[in-house]
Amino acid sequence: EAQVTQNPRYLxxxxxxxxxxxxxxNMNHEYMSWYRQDPGxxxxxxxxxxxxxxxxxxDVPEGYKVSRKEKRNFPLILESPSPNQTSLYFCASSTRxxxxxxxxxxxxRLTVT
Amino acid sequence: xxxxxxxxxxxxxxxxxxxTMNCSYKTSINNLQWYRQNSGRGLVHLILIRxxxxxxxxxxLRVTLDTSKKSSSLLITASRAADxxxxxxxxPPTGANSKLTFGKxxxxxxxx
Numbered sequence: 502e503a504q505v506t507q508n509p510r511y512l513x514x515x516x517x518x519x520x521x522x523x524x525x526x527n528m529n530h531e532y533m534s535w536y537r538q539d540p541g542x543x544x545x546x547x548x549x550x551x552x553x554x555x556x557x558x559x560d561v562p563e564g565y566k567v568s569r570k571e572k573r574n575f576p577l578i579l580e581s582p583s584p585n586q587t588s589l590y591f592c593a594s595s596t597r598x599x600x601x602x603x604x605x606x607x608x609x610r611l612t613v614t
Numbered sequence: 615x616x617x618x619x620x621x622x623x624x625x626x627x628x629x630x631x632x633x634t635m636n637c638s639y640k641t642s643i644n645n646l647q648w649y650r651q652n653s654g655r656g657l658v659h660l661i662l663i664r665x666x667x668x669x670x671x672x673x674x675l676r677v678t679l680d681t682s683k684k685s686s687s688l689l690i691t692a693s694r695a696a697d698x699x700x701x702x703x704x705x706p707p708t709g710a711n712s713k714l715t716f717g718k719x720x721x722x723x724x725x726x
Contacts, residue, residue, distance in 0.1 A: 505656075534714065543718030544657075544702065559713060591656055600645055601706035601714055605656030 503528045507592050507606035514582055515614055522577045522609050524592030530604070531597045533575040534559065535567065537588040538608075544591070550575055551597065582613040618646070618703040618717035626723040633690040635720045637703030638683075644708050646679060646686050651700045651719070660701075661688075695726045 505526045514520055526533065534549035536559075546559030550569040564586055566578040575594075579586060592606040621636045639646065645664045649657040663670045663679045663686065670677045676689040690697055700719040707714055 532714075536716075541718070544716040546713055546715065549713065560715075589654065593657075595714075600647070600662055602647065602659050602662060603649070603657070603704070603714065605658070607656050608654065610654075 503604070505592055505594055505604050505606035507590075507609050509609060510607060511610050513612045513614065516583055517581050520579050520582060520611075522579075522590060522592075522611070524575045524577065524606060525573050526575075526592075526594040526604065527573065528594060528596075528604065529572065530594035531572070532601060533569065533592065533594045534603075535565070535575070535577045536591045536593065537561065537586075538591065539588050547577070547590075582611075584613050587611060587613050618705050618715060620701070620703055620717040620720045622720060623718070624721045624723070626725065627693055629693060629695055629724055629726050631693055633693050633697070633722055633724070635688045635690075635701055635722070637686045637688070637717060639686075639703075639705050640684065641705075642708060643681075643705045645706060646677075647704045647706070648675075648677060648686075648688050649702045649704060649716075651702065653699075657702060690722075693722075693724045695724050698722060698724045 508523045531552045535547040536544045545561045548567040550556045590609045593603040595601045647662045648660045651657045663677045674691045679686045702716045702719045704716045
């Protein structure tokens with residue numbers, strides 16, 4: 502089954518404790534991205550990757566890191582989480598051909614206390 | 615900055631009525647996409663309309679695109695309670711711009 506998986510689905514952590522949210526897709530997609538969703542602000546792109554070893558900042562990259570060592574994986578790293586990073590995070594992937602139709606993961610709800 | 619902006623922000627209708635949602639965008643596009651999100655879940659792709667198309671249908675969904683006005687509309691006919699969700703428009707990257715941007719979304723409530 503074609504899918505994007507994220508782990509963990511729920512995470513409560515404390516300020517400053519490094520964490521990684523994993524994202525994996527099995528559709529051989531070139532384009533992957535991370536979004537955060539906050540009430541009233543919609544979906545905002547954090548980082549995106551056009552292909553392996555190619556990443557770029559989205560609209561809200563501060564406080565986040567990503568890597569794209571393999572085509573299928575695109576982890577999101579919070580080196581020193583802060584309470585303002587409490588949010589619902591989505592990973593998505595698509596081909597770069599033509600439409601960029603996005604396939605979304607189920608989301609990771611992160612709470613930083 | 616967001617490319618697509620939906621209107622209205624919220625819409626409440628009775629089951630059986632039609633729901634019309636609008637999206638405006640700022641720069642040229644190759645296509646425009648609509649997505650649905652059920653509460654707290656990942657977005658699901660609904661329909662795509664290309665820049666050279668004016669109207670497209672998929673089941674109870676009808677999408678129009680007016681490139682001269684830089685706007686699109688999504689019509690859901692004969693709405694059902696199960697259509698209750700948030701709806702987003704999205705404009706994929708073009709040219710040197712590699713960002714895919716979403717609007718803030720429209721919250722649709724369909725009352726049974």
